[in-house]
Amino acid sequence: MRRIRHGDHGPAVAEIRAILVGQDLLPQGGDPGDFDAATETAVRAFQQSRGLTADGEVDDETWRALDAARWRLGARSLYQSIPDPLVGEDVRTLQERLLEMGFDVGRADGVYGARTARAVAQFQREVGLHPDGGCGPQTMNALRRLGRKVVGGRPQWLREQDTFRQSGPNLVGKTIVVDPGHGGPDAGIVVPDGPLRWTEAELAYDLAARLEGRLGAAGMRVHLTRGPSPASSPSQLERAQLANDLGADLLISLHVDGHANPGADGVATFHYGTGNGATSTVGERLAGLVQREIVARTGLRNCQIHPKTWDLLRLTRMPAVRVDVGYLTSPQDREHLVDPLFREQVVEAIVAAVQRMWYPLDADVPTGSIDVRQLRAMVAADS
Numbered sequence: 265m266r267r268i269r270h271g272d273h274g275p276a277v278a279e280i281r282a283i284l285v286g287q288d289l290l291p292q293g294g295d296p297g298d299f300d301a302a303t304e305t306a307v308r309a310f311q312q313s314r315g316l317t318a319d320g321e322v323d324d325e326t327w328r329a330l331d332a333a334r335w336r337l338g339a340r341s342l343y344q345s346i347p348d349p350l351v352g353e354d355v356r357t358l359q360e361r362l363l364e365m366g367f368d369v370g371r372a373d374g375v376y377g378a379r380t381a382r383a384v385a386q387f388q389r390e391v392g393l394h395p396d397g398g399c400g401p402q403t404m405n406a407l408r409r410l411g412r413k414v415v416g417g418r419p420q421w422l423r424e425q426d427t428f429r430q431s432g433p434n435l436v437g438k439t440i441v442v443d444p445g446h447g448g449p450d451a452g453i454v455v456p457d458g459p460l461r462w463t464e465a466e467l468a469y470d471l472a473a474r475l476e477g478r479l480g481a482a483g484m485r486v487h488l489t490r491g492p493s494p495a496s497s498p499s500q501l502e503r504a505q506l507a508n509d510l511g512a513d514l515l516i517s518l519h520v521d522g523h524a525n526p527g528a529d530g531v532a533t534f535h536y537g538t539g540n541g542a543t544s545t546v547g548e549r550l551a552g553l554v555q556r557e558i559v560a561r562t563g564l565r566n567c568q569i570h571p572k573t574w575d576l577l578r579l580t581r582m583p584a585v586r587v588d589v590g591y592l593t594s595p596q597d598r599e600h601l602v603d604p605l606f607r608e609q610v611v612e613a614i615v616a617a618v619q620r621m622w623y624p625l626d627a628d629v630p631t632g633s634i635d636v637r638q639l640r641a642m643v644a645a646d647s
């Protein structure tokens with residue numbers, strides 16, 4: 265699809281605007297068919313909320329996200345459709361409710377697949393409805409009645425934790441996907457610096473390549489989601505699929521942040537979570553370790569860890585985190601980021617965090633003190 269952007273007119277613009285109004289990102293009124301400055305701002309805000317590149321233009325990926333966002337739970341009947349499954353915000357809301365009640369839908373990915381249909385059938389059986397695995401008015405009513413009163417033990421996160429623990433305290437042979445953010449025509453945050461030009465895409469790739477070397481040396485199988493070439497720009501979905509297809513044990517996505525205010529600075533790490541209950545506990549643990557190792561080793565301001573439902577975190581089936589290593593728009597953070605020695609420190613911090621994920625608790629050592637050059641020896645001693 266052609267990119268729809270500021271200055272465009274027509275029915276497609278009207279549809280985009282209607283969805284943004286429904287999301288409370290754009291006020292009612294105005295010329296419905298005009299992609300004006302307010303529409304662009306609203307698209308940016310929407311993209312930011314979904315972890316997409318906030319360029320204010322509607323490409324295929326942004327359109328898919330907008331299309332999925334317009335469905336509110338209860339607005340249509342949901343069922344398992346083969347081969348094209350129903351996708352939408354309403355499916356995700358349904359999955360989150362089921363998860364909170366203790367039904368196994370896997371990850372709330374917004375796709376009505378076989379596992380979701382099974383969980384719905386199980387729910388229907390428990391409330392005395394015909395277990396057809398579809399979510400029509402009756403099932404919707406039953407869900408509404410039970411509401412948030414029933415909150416279970418979030419079994420799928422405990423399962424995730426078990427799988428993780430059972431894989432043993434050893435890095436050798438484990439698979440990790442390292443995801444340098446952006447790429448290709450999408451440079452991410454760009455800051456001119458005299459004759460030079462710093463881009464998030466290049467810095468993220470540099471960090472990823474360094475991380476690949478370190479983790480590879482520790483015996484892990486490491487895959488990058490993209491290359492350095494300007495042609496390489498996979499979508500969030502493609503990145504998640506790559507990690508799923510590889511059966512990766514972990515995914516780490518690398519970004520730097522940017523803000524109009526040059527005073528904004530610091531590091532933040534994100535894991536999958538809805539903010540009201542459903543959280544990947546292993547992802548949260550990894551995010552905590554990455555965050556605290558980076559803060560301890562680099563002195564970047566601690567902007568904490570946060571649960572997000574961004575596509576990359578939501579569609580991956582393994583613990584996944586995204587770290588925004590400082591603000592390229594902050595003169596202070598930028599001075600660090602452009603220094604290869606600083607980037608090496610960041611990479612050491614992430615390697616130490618990954619190591620800690622599988623490190624036996626009794627052998628745990630204080631934050632900031634694992635020497636990654638000794639990793640191989642420690643790994644060999646563990647096994």
Ligand SMILES: [Zn+2]
Pocket residue numbers: 445446452453464519520
């Ligand atoms: Zn980014």
